[in-house]
Amino acid sequence: MLQRGDWSQKTWDEMDSLMKKGVENAKIIYARTKIDEIYKRSEATAILTELMRKGNPYATYWLSNKSNLCLSYLSSEHFGNKVAKELGLDTSYENKYCTEEIYQKAVEGFKKLAAEGDLHAQYFLLKDKGLDKSVEKREEYIKEVIRFSKSHYYKPLMDYYYNITKVENGKTVFHSPRSERQVKKLLRIAANNNYIPAFVFLIDKNTPKDDFLYNRLKKLGAWHYFWAKPYYKEKSLNPKEQYCDAKLYKAIFGDRFFGGSYEGKIDMSNLTCNVSEQLNSIEPMIYIDYFTRIDDWGRGY
Numbered sequence: 001m002l003q004r005g006d007w008s009q010k011t012w013d014e015m016d017s018l019m020k021k022g023v024e025n026a027k028i029i030y031a032r033t034k035i036d037e038i039y040k041r042s043e044a045t046a047i048l049t050e051l052m053r054k055g056n057p058y059a060t061y062w063l064s065n066k067s068n069l070c071l072s073y074l075s076s077e078h079f080g081n082k083v084a085k086e087l088g089l090d091t092s093y094e095n096k097y098c099t100e101e102i103y104q105k106a107v108e109g110f111k112k113l114a115a116e117g118d119l120h121a122q123y124f125l126l127k128d129k130g131l132d133k134s135v136e137k138r139e140e141y142i143k144e145v146i147r148f149s150k151s152h153y154y155k156p157l158m159d160y161y162y163n164i165t166k167v168e169n170g171k172t173v174f175h176s177p178r179s180e181r182q183v184k185k186l187l188r189i190a191a192n193n194n195y196i197p198a199f200v201f202l203i204d205k206n207t208p209k210d211d212f213l214y215n216r217l218k219k220l221g222a223w224h225y226f227w228a229k230p231y232y233k234e235k236s237l238n239p240k241e242q243y244c245d246a247k248l249y250k251a252i253f254g255d256r257f258f259g260g261s262y263e264g265k266i267d268m269s270n271l272t273c274n275v276s277e278q279l280n281s282i283e284p285m286i287y288i289d290y291f292t293r294i295d296d297w298g299r300g301y
Contacts, residue, residue, distance in 0.1 A: 002029070006253060024051055028059055035073050045074060045097075052102075057109025057121070064103035071098055119153040132159065142182070149186045154195050157186050161201060172201075194283055196222045221252050221282040244273035251275050252282075 001011040018026035031047040034040035051059030062069050074097050107128060113121035123144075126132065131141045148156040161183055164175045174180035190198035196217065203213050217225035226249045 002033075024054075024056055024059070027051060028056075028062070031059075032062065032069060035069050041073060052105075055109060057106045057113060060102060060106035060109060061124075063097040064106055065098045065100050066103050067098070074098055119148055119151055120155075123148060123153070123156050126156075132163070146182075146186065149189055152190075152193050152195075154190045154198070157183070157190060158197055161187075191216070194220055196220055196224065200224050218248075219281065219283055221279075223249075223253065240271060243271060244275070247273045247275050248278055251279055 001008075001014060015026055015030055019030060027047050028051065031044040035044040035048075037044075045063075048059045048063050052063055061067060063074070064070060107125070110118075110121040110124050110128075114125055126141070126144055131137055131144070134141065142160070145156045145160045148154070164179045164183065165172050166175075167173070174183070184202070187198040187202055191202060191213075199213050199217050199220075199222070214225055226245060
């Protein structure tokens, strides 16, 4: 629900239910989303601290000196904490975190998970060693990206994509034809497994199968379909299609309404869009990564 961009109360009720069941990932996601709120910061920090004491390296990482959350919100220099003190709120978390010692504790935890086959942990250690930045070990890094992709973990692929492309005159340009062929092959694997960003990047390359890819995005309930298709395919959508797409968008994303140029062109009172049927046919696409920035979740990472 969060990945689709649904931040409604229903979502938080579901999150609360998962947390009460002891789901650690739910607790981490909750803490990450609430730590920037002055009245929730102490609670969020306590949740991460408890998980760190239990040996959860993901929670530990977010309390380390490499964590943007820790550096932004748990420092005594943060203005919000000064305000919190004036309001009489708990700020006992100040100066306890954001250290290299905590980061190394996270690294040790990730080593254990990596040995057990955790792909997220393996990728974390790869980046910790700087393999993704190394020129000498480029081939080794690419082999790892391929391995992760074939195991349906696509965050490394997305990072690699951004590293080897640039935008020129509104178009994505690859550093070399070889890297383009390589990445597009991996993107197809990802797309076949309902990974939404892969569709977006394949469409960005203006492949002949654009309409097929757009329809697949619609089947996944991806907001990219609703915003990209009218932009690129405006003439191919008649007023009824635009109206029904807007109804489906509202059903998926709650009170956020996606408009269209259909207004005033058709009589909407007698239109049937079968929104319920389309909602029931939407396929799952859960690929939230432990390290993905919160503002990327809605993009399907």
